[in-house]
Amino acid sequence: MLISLEWLKEYVDIKEDVKELENALTMIGQEVEAITVQGKNLDNVVIGQIVEYGKHPNAEKLTLTKVDIGEEEPLQIVCGAPNHRLGDKVIVSKVGAVLPGDIKITKSKIRGIESYGMICSEVELGIGNNSDGVVILPEDAPVGEEYRKYAKLNDVIFELEITPNRPDCLSHIGIAREIAAYYGRKVKYPSFDVFETLEDVANNVRIEIEDKERCKRFAGRVMRNVTVKESPEWLKRKIRAMGLNPVNNIVDATNFVMFEYNQPIHTYDLSKIKDMTIVVRAAKKGEKLVTLMGDELELDGELVIADSEKPMSIAGVMGGLDSGITNETKDIFIEVAYFTPENIRKTGKKLGITSESGYRNERGTDIENVPEVLDRVTSIIYEIAEGNIVGKAKDVYPVKFTKIEIPLDIKKFRRFMGKDIDAQEVARILTNLGLEMKSIGQETAVVIPPSYRQDLTRSADLYEEIIRMYGFENIENKMPVENIKAGIKAEPIRLMDESKEILSKIGLQEVINYSFIDKSVRDILHIEDEVIMIKNPIAETMSMMRPSLIYSILTNIRENLNRNQDSIKIFETSKVFKKADELAQEDIHVAIGICGRDHKTLWNSKPEAYDFYMLKGYVEEYMELVGAKRYKLERTSNPNFHPGRAADIKIGKIVVGTFGEIHPDLAEKMDITKERAYVAEINLTLLKQYISKKFKYERIVKYPEVTRDLAVVLDDSVLVGDMIDMLKKSSDFIETIELFDIYKGEHIEAGKKSVAISLTLRNKVGTLNEEDINKVIDKVLNIIRTKFAGEIRQ
Template sequence: MLISLDWLKQYVDIKEDIPQLENALTMIGQEVEAIDIQGKHLDNVVIGQITEYGKHPNSDKLTLLKVNVGAEEELQIVCGAPNHKLGDKVVVAKIGAVLPGDFKIKKSKIRDVESFGMLCSQVELGIGEDGDGIIILPEDAPIGEEYRKYAGLDDVIFELEITPNRPDCLSHIGIAREVAAYYGRKVKYPSYTLSEVIDSVNNYAKVRVEDKERCKRYMGRVIRNVTVAESPEWLKKRIRAMGLKPINNIVDITNFVMFEYNQPMHAFDLDKLENNTVVVRAAENGEKITTLDGVERELVNGELVIADEVKPIAIAGIIGGQATQIEAETKNVFLEVAYFTPDNIRKSAKKLGIVTDSGYRNERGLDIENLPEVIDRAAALIAEVASGEVLDEVIDKYIEKPQKFEIPLNLTKLNTFIGKKLEFDTVGKILSNLGLGIKTLSQDMLLITPPTYRTDLTRPEDLYEEVIRMYGFENIEAVMPVEDIESGLKDSKISVADNLKEILKEIGLHEVINYTFIPREALDILKIKDKVIEISNPLSEDMVIVRPTLMYSLLANIRDNFNRNQFDLRFFEVSKIFTPAEELANEDLRICVAIAGKPERTLWNPKPKAYDFYTMKGYVEKLLEYMGINRYKLERSSNENFHPGRSADIKIGNDVIGTFGEVHPDVLEAMDIKRERAYVADIDLAKAEKYIKSAVKYERIVKYPEVTRDLAIVMDKDILVGNMVEDLKRVSPLIEKIEIFDVYEGEKIDADKKSVAISIVLRNKVKTLEEKEINDVVTKVLETISKKYRGEIRQ
């Protein structure tokens, strides 16, 4: 919301400077986002008159002038513009002026002739787009006066952030009330004289409100014999200050009053209304209207419209139609003000995609009781600037009056809430300055009646806020509470999730946080056949499904980073997935890890290798180790989203707590990931949580040495080596670790065989191993391999 300081001063006395006023507005809740000091670049820019005119002695295109700027000595100025003559009133930038763009005016020589200033165009002053010639002023422009004062460019424009619950502050009078209440001053409401012509309005216009649910009050006035013309300068100045372009005196008055009172209104050309009738009704399905922005719109949602007997002439509360707009030939005007229900305006504006100052105000709610004052104010101004005749009768269709209510205010509770004891008189003065009605029930209890423009005041807590913001937050001392405050314990699931995030960061992964929603196409890409939760009013097509898996989001992260030439990708996300339930949804916590590409090339790693299945396996094993999960086994996975030969399920007993491996090529193609393979691990924390060991058991370092034996075993290709390794670990308690360090298939062994090289680490924690013990364990290992897996030592 833009507020003109010059305009605001018409309604309240303001003695404070700009920083003081900015602080006051912010402290009472009307946050100042920006301040535009108009004319700040126009120091030493004055009005002058050309008193001598001649050609430059050294140029055919330049003129040599003498200019009277109100000083004893006239200025000699060289000018290159083509549009000036002797006697013209012009705008002169004197020596010392600094124009927009940090352009400093100095004494200069132009073609060997001295120049002591510059005649200015709109572009050079930064006040317009006309740069073809200098500004020529009217003959009555006062010589020597500051140009910014003459042109009304000495205003200060505050840009305020108005909260949605304070629509009354979307106007100059609304802000004037706030400033007056804060400083304890009076609001000076506009005074006007309304001269009326005695004639029945029913002879000129009829109003019928058919949709009484969405229109609670509709008022109209008829103004005859207007003269549509350019607005007077004072009115154009006000309209420009609000960032709008003046149109004509009738339309400008409706905008002026809207920014003055926060009441949108519309003026119709009365002679263009069929049968001089105005109807407030729902739009017929498929009905069309060309609005003032030149767009033809089809109405298919039963929008509330203002119509005549034949056609819609405006979308109620949002925008008018071209068919009845005010034009130069307009003679008779029908002026409307109305109260439309805010939710109706909000829905219609959103569905039609129309944003207007009128809709912005109507959708927040207006003061239904103030409509008579507003329509009279606008009619009086139209009569003044357009010489119109205002009929004495007013059409007023008041469908439903607002219910008035009173709010009890307990001063003891108020003082407890704000943390300071305020006197009865102090509270009463604050509330009365805000325009609230007060009844005294006792020295501790008041009954407060809010004015109709303060629809945000409905309960005692709202009044607490009013008192504290007007009293001043800075006037309330900071006092520590006397109660003992103890922090509560974290929920166990939140604690587990936080710990896991730290672990995943420590092992070299980067956390991502994605939206909870995914597009519908994700279901086909990831072959999700179970029921999912759909959003009934999605923000976009990419946010239709509440995600039942984290996998799609992380693959999308990989795709987007590849598209931006980032190839060292190691992501994780710890978040919830959602599946349908009888009531609301099931929420399960998941860990999802995704890696792709390869490490960045460095001096010590000039030829980095791409991440592969074993890279992901390392991350998974390290994570499980930190979680205290040791008793698990890996089995080949049948998950359709993973490569059938390069993926594994993580199994503990009968529970599959997760799956990891290379993402299936079909999934990568559907996700448009083409450059590299991608690897994902998906772990179900709901299942894994019961196996997590929060207590860490420490063992002293064993002083006895380990013994390593390496074996190369030839076996059938289809035997799962992981299962064999798990069985071998159980052969003897002396086996500390078994690792696979090579798998060979080739010419030196049969085509249906493979050679697997394993390293067995043996250790006794209480004594040094003897050769016989070592040989006995190796013998048992070979027997197990031979009997159960049909393997033999490679020769």
Template sequence: MLISLDWLKQYVDIKEDIKELENTLTMIGQEVEAIEEQGKELAKVVIGQITEYGKHPEAEKLTLLKVNIGEEEELQIVCGAPNHKLGDKVVVATIGAVLPGDFKIKKSKIRGVESQGMLCSEVELGLGNDGDGIIILPEDAPLGVEYRVYKKLNDVIFELEITPNRPDCLSYIGIAREIAAYYGRKIKCPEFESKKIIESINTGHIDVRIEDKERCKRFSGKVIKNIKVQESPEWLKNRLISMGLKPINNVVDATNYILFECNQPLHAYDLTKINDRKIIVRKSLNGEKIVTLDGVERELNKGELIIADAEKPLGIAGIMGGESSKVTEETTEIFLECAYFTPENIRKTSKELGLSSDSSYRFERGLDIENTAEVLERAADLISQLTGGEVLEGCIDKYIEKYEKIEIPLNIEKLRKFMGKNIEIDVVGKILTNLGINIKTLNSTTIIATPPSYRGDLTRTADLYEEIIRMYGFDNIENKMPEENIRPGVKDSMTVVVDEAKEILAKLGLQEVINYSFISKDAIKMLGITEPTLEITNPISDDMAVMRPTLIYSLLSNVRDNLNRNQNGLRFFEVSRVFTPKEDGLANETLRTSIALAGKTFKTLWDPKPEAMDFYTLKGFVEKFLEYMGVTRYQLDRSEDNNFHPGRSADIRIGKVKIGTFGEIHPELAENMDIKRERAYVAELDLTTLLNYRAKKVKYERIVKYPEVTRDLAVVLDRDVLVGKMLEDIKKSSNLIESVAIFDVYQGEKIEADKKSVAISIVLRKKDGTLEESDINITVDKILKLIAKNYNGEIRQ
């Protein structure tokens, strides 16, 4: 929002300098983003008069002039412009002036004759496009006065960042209210009295009907006759230019002026162009078209709120008027509209049409519904003055939904506690009154505040706290710690688990990745997920259309992107939530842990040929993670998940409950994911379910002082026997067995084709004494019988 200091002074007395005013505006919540001091480049540019006129002795097209700038000594100036004569009042850039473009005026010689300044054109001063001749001023232009002062080009423009909850500050009166409230001054609202004629507006001049009462809550209008549309006066054009607008004509410029003055959009219709003199506020018909004031034809297909006459649309309500009824130089009578349209409707329509304006910007944020009739009178008076028009007696005012005042209680003791300041009730009352808030005392500690209609952001006690504090001044509140016992917060149990899981995985040498919780519908098809998923109603993009039911796709995407960038030895993990739909339409959230590996182990000086990571590398990470998480009782079964390679993947189960799957991804999935250079291995564990099986207590076992005994067995088994289950059974068969591990698997010519030889190392130890040979033999025999009976195995000969 741009604010001209010169214009602002019309509504409130401002004695402060620019820096102090900037600080004040910022501290009361109207942040100053930038300040432009206009006319800086026009210093030492003054008004002069040509007192002597002659030709340059060495150049026919140049003139040699004497120019009086109100000082004792006249200036000798050489000029090349063709449009000046003796006695003209002109604009003189004196020696030392620095014009736009860093053009410095110096004493110089032109064709051998000294020149002590320069007569200026609009282009040279950066004020226009006319560079054919110098500026010729009226005869009454004051001699010696700076040109920027004479043309009021020495204004200061503040650029303010107005927050969305304060649409009332998108106007000069709104900002003036804020300054007046802070300094305890009075607002100088414009006085007006239109030139009215006896004829009433209700005598058939215009008929207004509101069909869409949900989106148009108030519609006010006046008729002005016998107007003369022409160029606006200089003061009005300067005001609009300071706001970055291009002047059009006196009627349109007046409505724009009132928009910035009062924060109320208006629109003027050529009354003769309104069919049957009927104004209808309705929703658009499907396929209805309108050419808006920007010259673009727009098709309306979504029931947009429009202003129409008996035959056609005249404008898109609250956003932009139409070409068909615009005010031109031929216009002699107008219908002036001032309305209230609901913010939600304007936001939606503006977005759908891709059309925004100063009016829609304000309607979107919510305006003062109580103010339309008063603003209409002010605008009619201004247009009447500018055009010589006559305003018909009365006003059409269709007020559908009346504004209801709200009362907000304010307890002074609670306010003091909140502020940390013993503020007096009289000071609070004065601050609220200065802000236009009506107050009444309920008792010695409580008052009732009633905000004005233009402060729609004030709805609760906390809002009043904010108003009081910002007007009291943040600098007036000392830094003071609250006198309350503040206990440190306690982490949520699941947060503790997540932090623990992340710490374990990071210490295992994995790198954490953080992905979005959304994936594409194509990803769901690629993973072959047939269960219901949670789709986003209005996704940011097609790649973020579904809440992910698994972490696998995200991690594989990370693997692919890193491999494509020549990164190797990838070791990723992610701990996050996955989502599935509930019957009530909400999300069921489950915590998962996922690991992804690809590429080779890291090269070292003593190991220059790193090996590729494989299923067993991943298995090691998974087993260590489970161990550190306190889950030790589980079994591995061959996985049948279609996303994993058959025979190179396993499900992790505790009893009949599956808590995760890990292994090499299926070649088809790798191809679909465009992972070509390396094999990728992924694990995904249900952390929420896994927590139910953690060891609640960690038991300490004293180190056994008795020696261990190792026995190695080579057992011949059928090729399809899963050795992992056999190892578990062996471990459980005797309390003397400390550990069981495979150290070799052989398949080849020396055994049958459908067999394999598995070499097992068994560590035996007695906790309360040294093992006897008989104990060892009994245990080994028991193991061999178990293998023979349950797995059809025998000792390799």
């Protein structure tokens, strides 16, 4: 919202300088986005008169002029505009002027002729949008006077960021009220008279509101014999200050009052209103209207202002071209109305129309102020366009506005504010803001907001009003006297945070994805559980709450591969969702994804691709660091994973997770073809009950360890993990068993594999002798032969 300082001073006394006023506006909630000082680029710009005029000798489209600017000698200026003539009063930028856009005026030579300045257009001066020719001033413009002084371009324009709940501040009077309340001054409302002629029955306009839900009040008045012409200078200055171009005196008058009161106004050519009838109704399906901007709209149900035959405007949004004011218009009908904001928002969005009127109507206007605004705009049009004001205004107001009463607990407010403010000070602030004090005591009050403050509905709103006018800077910083204790994280959140820290430390990078995925994922991932569909998805590809993190991780892998990233090691920790009896069941899952190979280095010229065992290492390290050690790995039957390169993580009979290479069919569906992808997904909600952070400490064993390496040949179908688990239980002397090689190929029978394991043996109470060691090894070999049909590799 643009606010003119000179215009604002007409409604409230302002003694403060621009900087202080900027601070005051910001402190009371009307944030200043920018400040523009008019005329700051108009140094060395004066009024001149063309005293010699002729064609440029070396260019047909240029003229050679001499311009009197009130100095000893006229300036010789070459000009390319088509509209200037001998004797015209023009605006001249002298040598040394710096125009908007950092255009520096210097002595120059144009087609061989010297030029000592420039005759300017509106665009070049930054005072308008007309670039078709230079500005021609009235004959009485004083030669030699600064144009800035002549045009009264000494204004300061504030650009304010008005919040949606304060539509009353989209006007000069609204901001004047704020400033007056802050400084404790009076608002000077406009004074005007309306001189009505006797009403003629033939001049009556019949007004009917059919849609009383979307139009709460509609007022209008007829004026005859007006003269549509250019606006006076004072009005054009105000319209330009608001960033608009003047149109004519009728349109400019309505815009002026809109910026004054925040009440959009529309005028119609009375001769184009069929049967002198105005109906506020819903548009019939298929009805058409050409807007003032020239766009043809096909309507269906929108609120329109119509005559007895056709729509004339989109109510509260934009007028129609056919019923608009033209230079030939003699009789007009002036409309001031109140439309429900919700309807204006929906209509503007549906039709794709934005306008100053729509911007204000969709935020809400003052329904009680409609008659005053109508009289105000009528008086201005009467002043600048003459004509006759025919009879009394018509005002259709079916349901009257009801003011609300808001109770205010002053004692409670003092505790909230943190300061012992006097009840009379509270009353003074609220009264200055235009609120009515129905009652006031030391502890309680009853407050009635005015009709233009429909944002005030509860006591909390009054708190804000009092504090911002009292001044935040006047409230001392005092620590509350409270017994404050730090809270603790809920166990699921703590585990999530701990998991993120662990996975980051072991070399994985976190990704964050939406919790919404495409409903087709249910078939892609063979999901059998009941899923949760979203009734109003923001996109078709985000219509289901994800029951698994695998799809998101695979999507991340695919997109990184498509961008030539060849080393992908990522994780995500988030909630997944599935249907429960009444509410959704939300479990926390951890997912890990790896794909590609290590980056090439001088020592690693042919980096090896990531494989199942690398992912297994990440999973096992995570399980150990998170405190879940009592688990085993079993070959999985999960259809999303490769049947021979994946495993379930089981604790007892509970599957808490699965990891491995994704199934080739799934890889093909996900378009992951460059590299093999490996994914793990762990249900942290299930796992947390098996997590233990209790540590058992033992004395350092002083007796030495003994290691023995064995290479055994097993059938390909034997699960090495099961064998190692059984071997560990065979003797108390076995401290650890580690798998360090699996070999298939030459010298190994087809369908077999060579497995190399390293056993660490130790006696905690004495030194192992050769006999003890041999007994353990014999027992191990016996289990390998009898239970797993294995043989020592020769």
